[in-house]
Amino acid sequence: MHSLKEIIQHMIEHTSIKSLLKGEVAPPTNIIVKGWVRTIRTSKNVNFIALNDGSTILNIQLVIDNNTPAFEICQNISTGACIRAEGTLVASQGKGQSVEIQCNSVVIYGTADPEKYPLQKKGHTLEFLREIAHLRPRTNTFGAVLRMRHQMAFAIHQFFNDKGFFYMHAPIVTGSDAEGAGEMFKVTTLPLENPPRNTDGSINYMEDFFGKATNLTVSGQLEAELGALALGNVYTFGPTFRAENSNTPRHLAEFWMIEPEMAFYDIHDNMDLAEEMLKYLINYALQNSKDDLEFLNQMYDKELITRLQSVVDKPFIRLTYTEAVEILIGFNNKFEFKVEWGTDLQKEHENFLVTHHGGPVILTDYPKHIKAFYMKQNEDGKTVRAMDILFPWIGEIIGGSQREENYDKLVSRVTEMGIDEDEIWWYLDTRRFGTCPHAGFGLGFERLMLFVTGMTNIRDVIPFPRTPKNAEF
């Protein structure tokens, strides 16, 4: 039985393993640690526990001698158990760690039946771990990925805040299906089995929650533009949904996207910002996620850190679509799909350009008929000021453009592409009242995470992936 005061102290008076291993506590000092057991090694005289609390990928070693009361308790401790340990931080007698904890007391918060606990002290495949996504944060790999995910999210806000951008929250439920970025998930409170119908048999959305048909957003861009035309520079950073039946290691049905939108930026300013941002983020990872990166480099991708460094160091290659096509045509015999001006580039072509130039490539000025309605039309009448940033293996990590700010030109594209003007009257209004040149882009957060962690499947860089036929956890 503990007093309330004791219970409160019990809850909070512990030191993070990260701070112990960083040398923030000088041995010998009495301390308390709390965390999850990675392995326990027992013998007649002394037991060793590798304890992890998530603050770092590194474990602290607990030493439990057989003359302490804690020794008996170890019988019930196995891989995965959650414990509190109290003892003295001392310089380690053994090799492999500088400090360790000589324990005199151990309390078990939760055992983990070794016959049933799926994570044992052996390697597991990423495919298996996806099936136990509720437990995989406890592995080294997912600990590293999730810590880095936080670092990257934080760095994005830092980058934009330092530049005077405002974080704007685009709506997640949208009444427009004209965003043109893909299939949408319907949002409704109507009964699926018996929805109210109009006399012609169509569903009567007037009776739905919002009084109209609504969907989950596929992009916050149009709303971000509204913000940019008032606040100057804004960015959105939120969840995005695509109901495409995409089964690839690079697509999710629910993912996070960063969409900056800048008033008075042209396509070149846009490229400069995108390149600067990517370099800032990658450099941030190199500076702030060292231990996690070293683990991923060691376990998954021996070139990871070198590749990240090289992207930071070198300027991105910039080519127009037309220039890229000229290069590619010279190698047409290597391609399954032959290149000619006007066709959209295939994955094999993108990969070729990136490998050919040995690093990220920015392509601009695509034919207008393969790009979205809102992109600024060039003088040539054939191309638009689009910009795609292609990364090694990942392909398109950023897609953006200068926006068409001319009302008449925008409306003519809207009409050409068969989009209902009434759906986006509010977007068109910005071009009627105080329009201005502006530009922006979208960065797929998980694609950035793929690059920065060296993971090769996008389902492994988000805590709980949503993909076709999969919404468990």
Next chain:
RNA sequence: UCCUUCUUAGCUCAGCUGGUUAGAGCACAUGACUGUUAAUCAUGGGGUCCUUGGUUCGAGCCCAAGAGAGGGAGCCA
């Protein structure tokens, strides 16, 4: 959605031209061990061979349909 490969112990896999009681490594359990590093050594338990239907005297293996998963492609971020 298309192409392709796969699904056998908790995990990773082997399993011959179809032939009796289906194997290994790791994990796990028990025991040993004076400081271990995913410790080591010994012993042991553990299986609807993805599902359904078919061919056959006999199917883990052959055929069909279905369900999952991986890789490639498309859609894109």
